Amino acid sequence: MTTPFVDFNQQVIEEFRANHGRVGGMFEGARLILLTTTGARTGRPHTTPVGFLPDPGRLLVIASAGGADRHPAWYHNLVANPRVTVETGLFTLVADAVVLEGAEREEIWARAVESDPGWAQYQRKTARVIPVVALHPVRMSHADLPEGGLLKLMRQEDRLTANRVTGPDTFDTVLTALSAGPPPLPPGADTSEPFTLPVPGRWANASGRAPQEAGVVLYVHGGGFEQRMPAFEHPMAYHLSKAAGRPAFNVDYSLAPEHPFPVAHDEVVTAYRALLAEGVPAERTVLVGESAGATLVLEMLLTLRAEGVALPGAVVPVSPITDFTLTNPSIDAPAGRDAVGREVLEHVVGQYLNGRPNDQAPQSPIHGDLAGLPRMLLVVGGDEALLDDSRRYAEAAAEAGVEVTLDVYDGMPHAFHIAVLPDPQLPVGATFLKRLSAWLGEDR
Known part of the structure; x- marks a missing residue:
């Protein structure tokens, strides 16, 4: 039996995939990726829409859980199994997740709060320090590649660097x-x-x-x-x-x-x-x-x-x-x-x-x-x-x-x-x- 939250997430995932990374409603205009982690207990894949910050050579995600007192499930999963899959709507990336700490975490957190004050509101709601995670691409495939195309692109991985550049202009x-x-x-x-x-x-x-x-x-x-x-x-x-x-x-x-x-x-x-x-x-x-x-x-x-x-x-x-x-x-x-x-x-x-x-x-x-x-x-x-x-x-x-x-x-x-x-x-x-x-x- 699914919960309303699970059903909502699945609707967002389906819309994201159908529209090459774009969704409407409360997430319209938001920077979203689909993050697939491996369950820490079950070993099964779990896909979750998450917001991200672009950074040269990597993507940054924040485990806010809306300011809840517990880390989100996807964060526990990637701590246990750092190899994740990221869908941007244009490309599918296999990436390694690294939890940022110390001065690097603080610098990225400050940038996140500057771009969206909502992150600061989430932090005020909880006693836990909200984690910041860097996703480092390992290999990439085109979102529309037919079956078997990934192996072809894996041979390109050192030659092709793809960046999704975001900003305020329309x-x-x-x-x-x-x-x-x-x-x-x-x-x-x-x-x-x-x-x-x-x-x-x-x-x-x-x-x-x-x-x-x-x-x-x-x-x-x-x-x-x-x-x-x-x-x-x-x-x-x-x-x-x-x-x-x-x-x-x-x-x-x-x-x-x-x-x-x-x-x-x-x-x-x-x-x-x-x-x-x-x-x-x-x-x-x-x-x-x-x-x-x-x-x-x-x-x-x-x-x-x-x-x-x-x-x-x-x-x-x-x-x-x-x-x-x-x-x-x-x-x-x-x-x-x-x-x-x-x-x-x-x-x-x-x-x-x-x-x-x-x-x-x-x-x-x-x-x-x-x-x-x-x-x-x-x-x-x-x-x-x-x-x-x-x-x-x-x-x-x-x-x-x-x-x-x-x-x-x-x-x-x-x-x-x-x-x-x-x-x-x-x-x-x-x-x-x-x-x-x-x-x-x-x-x-």
Whole structure:
């Protein structure tokens, strides 16, 4: 016989799994995971919805039990058996649980209370010290993998790092902030040309360094292969330059439908080759593309490798189309009000390919051989129609031996990173730039 609490928990679990990590009612908008522990007495699996805090490389959970005088059952279970399973809605993780103590526990607890004062209320209700637990991922699988897929991903575990990035922004806050248009470049911003490239574009340098010494961000804009918005793109290049610590060049490639594939593709390849010819080190070059530009960036890697050209040191595709067959499930089931859906994508593919095959590389990057490509930071919104394009490309690249970090920004739409432009900068934009800088690390 089940209790009302057990029935309620089961309803939440079913809703969470059916909606890729989202639930309504009292938990709407909450950060939830499903935590499966092994019963300390029974040895049977027990699944419980719990709140979490994101932290680099791990998830943090708090055994509040609503302020009850006893620790929750799941806490006793993971103390006895620290190996647990975590469902995020996007991925399923096997993780090791570590109970935090001392100064580390106090630091995390203070952060938790700052983000949600309800934790402090729970602590005031009980004499016990509420435990804080860190969940360290051991391996990961895609939530929608068919049976047998886990073994394939286990071979990738050292190559693919997936992060669910959460924050206060929503589709509406991003849209509202951008409605005023892009701000101008800061006064005195360096837009001088250190040298001329054979492809049109604009320089922006917030680093104070020379391309031959610092390297270059080669920034390839979005717009469905048929639009450009210089007023937005030039400030974006400046922000990327500042975050990456090197000058940025924003490529003005030719647009479809007048110039279908491979015209733009060839132009971005030419721009990259020209940078190398000017003495810019390949290993100090970072390719950053958004939307259609991210697709072009992934395309050009395959061509550069085939032609024996030294590959860039790092690649950052944001919201790319990686499979022009448009067969990924998220295209027809975006979680939010993404402006890019099947109708838009079918138009984009038709204009760009102009009758060329949609299941061949380089134009459809996931259909190519991805072995030997540079390390990648794939960035995508959790509410995007193109979410699966990034997830499945990340898995394929990792399987081919590429070092991949996949950042899924919870609740964000297609190409949300444009939130770096408003002044003051939105939290999600600031987070994107900070994570880019941190990911580049010593390569900045």
